[in-house]
Amino acid sequence: MSTQDNIVLNVSGASKRFGGVQALSDVGIQIRRGQVYGLIGPNGAGKTTFFNVITGLYTPDGGSFSLGGTPYKPQAVHQVAKAGIARTFQNIRLFAEMTAIENVMVGRHIRTQSGLLGAVLRTPAFKAEEAAIRARAQELLDYVGIGKYAEFKARTLSYGDQRRLEIARALATDPQLIALDEPAAGMNATEKVVLRELIDRIRKDGRTILLIEHDVKLVMGLCDRVTVLDYGKQIAEGTPAEVQSNEKVIEAYLGAGHKAH
Numbered sequence: 001m002s003t004q005d006n007i008v009l010n011v012s013g014a015s016k017r018f019g020g021v022q023a024l025s026d027v028g029i030q031i032r033r034g035q036v037y038g039l040i041g042p043n044g045a046g047k048t049t050f051f052n053v054i055t056g057l058y059t060p061d062g063g064s065f066s067l068g069g070t071p072y073k074p075q076a077v078h079q080v081a082k083a084g085i086a087r088t089f090q091n092i093r094l095f096a097e098m099t100a101i102e103n104v105m106v107g108r109h110i111r112t113q114s115g116l117l118g119a120v121l122r123t124p125a126f127k128a129e130e131a132a133i134r135a136r137a138q139e140l141l142d143y144v145g146i147g148k149y150a151e152f153k154a155r156t157l158s159y160g161d162q163r164r165l166e167i168a169r170a171l172a173t174d175p176q177l178i179a180l181d182e183p184a185a186g187m188n189a190t191e192k193v194v195l196r197e198l199i200d201r202i203r204k205d206g207r208t209i210l211l212i213e214h215d216v217k218l219v220m221g222l223c224d225r226v227t228v229l230d231y232g233k234q235i236a237e238g239t240p241a242e243v244q245s246n247e248k249v250i251e252a253y254l255g256a257g258h259k260a261h
């Protein structure tokens with residue numbers, strides 16, 4: 001396999017303006033298969049905008065995008081999901097009144113074959129597919145450590161478990177890239193340890209992960225490479241050790257009144 005084949009997400013020149021604010025300015029990243037790639041920066045740096053651009057929530061003003069070597073246009077969320085990026089959200093977005101397992105099954109349905117007509121007619125093919133989807137969803141719930149809550153409504157799960165459920169749902173689409181938007185937000189120290197183990201396991205199982213995270217310790221401990229944004233510009237890229245000692249990064253964080261926790 002050539003080095004080029006190993007690149008899962010390749011973005012160059014990503015730009016996005018909102019009125020007078022240049023939220024993203026010529027940002028480029030390359031994420032290799034099996035990497036955990038971190039996106040950090042002070043508040044308002046453009047991290048969420050970058051996520052929203054690559055996942056089709058915002059139409060970029062410019063930039064080129066490819067996933068697994070195939071160019072894609074991040075113009076619509078469902079197209080990006082089909083192309084193979086799954087994401088979680090900073091503010092958890094689950095179907096609160098559905099059970100945990102149903103939430104994961106919804107994620108899986110974008111990969112199904114028998115379609116709406118099969119579902120309405122409840123054809124044997126549909127039923128077999130449904131059973132397989134349920135079995136796979138249960139496996140994923142077990143994998144993220146919440147298998148015993150399969151039949152609980154999503155809203156009744158603890159915050160940490162809801163975040164794990166979002167990850168299970170993202171995994172259900174068999175994505176080439178999983179984009180996690182602040183997965184540790186609101187978690188206590190114990191939940192963060194469990195989350196870290198989970199992300200590590202997902203990586204070891206051959207998945208590729210893009211991570212926005214405010215918890216610098218978690219980022220530095222988990223990521224293979226990190227990009228630092230500040231005012232929409234990419235001010236550093238490299239290993240955690242490299243970016244941590246980068247003058248521009250230190251300045252950006254201190255200037256914004258941040259401190260590493």
Ligand SMILES: Nc1ncnc2c1ncn2[C@@H]1O[C@H](COP(=O)(O)OP(=O)(O)OP(=O)(O)O)[C@@H](O)[C@H]1O
Nearest residue numbers: 018021022023041042043044045046047048049050
């Ligand atoms: N939908 C929008 N409309 C107008 N301005 C926006 C919009 N989304 C983001 N911005 C602006 O773009 C800039 C980058 O914001 P963004 O939310 O991407 O930063 P961030 O790094 O994710 O910040 P945080 O860490 O606070 O979540 C900010 O100045 C923000 O006000």
